[in-house]
């Protein structure tokens with residue numbers, strides 16, 4: 001029998017991390033899940049879980065010597081823009097320095113290194129393709145761009161993938177997504193104000209998983225956008241949730257983003273173009289409506 005490929009997934013306790021672990025555990029991979037604290041993944045049978053703080057370089061190097069990964073998916077991050085804005089040193093430590101440690105630890109076995117980045121490395125006037133000049137509008141985006149640069153300079157075979165506004169099924173161990181907040185609010189009869197002057201290409205989490213699997217299988221080198229195909233505002237997303245779940249859409253009120261002043265600047269027109277992924281990976285995401293149906297079908 002063919003030996004399974006040893007794959008490390010960092011940030012396995014997070015939203016994308018948990019889904020990735022579940023998805024890739026079913027394939028040709030032996031998954032080694034790394035995150036802080038106790039394992040949060042509902043799948044525990046046969047899971048190799050290692051609690052680790054990625055900012056501890058000696059632990060990272062020791063673990064890599066034991067696992068000898070052939071593939072590393074670096075998904076862990078301080079992922080909330082507000083937290084990055086308020087705690088800049090910690091943001092650099094977790095998003096940039098930890099990435100550098102993983103790259104150093106990878107130098108002995110030279111795995112294929114797949115870095116999960118973000119549309120936040122770009123500025124306004126989206127949707128952006130891979131040739132758009134980066135222009136992060138906030139500190140989170142800046143830190144992810146710095147991490148991308150470290151990956152590119154590492155000398156490893158690398159892939160950088162950029163998703164946008166990830167959504168999908170939400171297990172108990174995950175923090176609720178925006179879509180789940182909408183569902184819960186409408187079910188409780190609460191009125192909600194939702195921003196209508198921002199545009200995104202929300203990405204269904206299992207489209208990300210299949211896109212990343214294709215990157216690994218092809219050992220795709222370079223950067224690529226793995227996003228949804230529909231350009232929608234949060235307000236339109238909320239209306240879709242109401243429609244698909246037969247909830248009361250009259251409780252949803254459109255507002256402009258200046259209704260919620262915040263220190264973190266976010267692009268009004270973001271989103272990513274996926275022509276490159278379609279062409280080179282055969283990537284084809286589902287529609288946002290279908291993604292909403294699937295997000296709620298599996299855990300109701």
Ligand SMILES: NC(=O)c1ccc[n+]([C@@H]2O[C@H](COP(=O)([O-])OP(=O)(O)OC[C@H]3O[C@@H](n4cnc5c(N)ncnc54)[C@H](OP(=O)(O)O)[C@@H]3O)[C@@H](O)[C@H]2O)c1
Pocket residue numbers: 010011012013014015016017034035036037052053054055074075076077078079080094098116117118119144162163164165166167
């Ligand atoms: N969510 C989105 O819409 C979105 C959009 C574009 C790109 N992304 C990118 O996609 C990736 C996953 O996002 P997500 O929303 O799934 O994030 P998430 O739910 O916040 O998960 C990130 C995980 O990484 C862990 N982590 C962070 N720093 C660590 C460290 N030093 N050592 C060990 N573990 C550490 C976190 O642990 P703790 O729980 O202990 O903090 C958490 O479990 C991130 O790289 C993010 O930048 C996300």
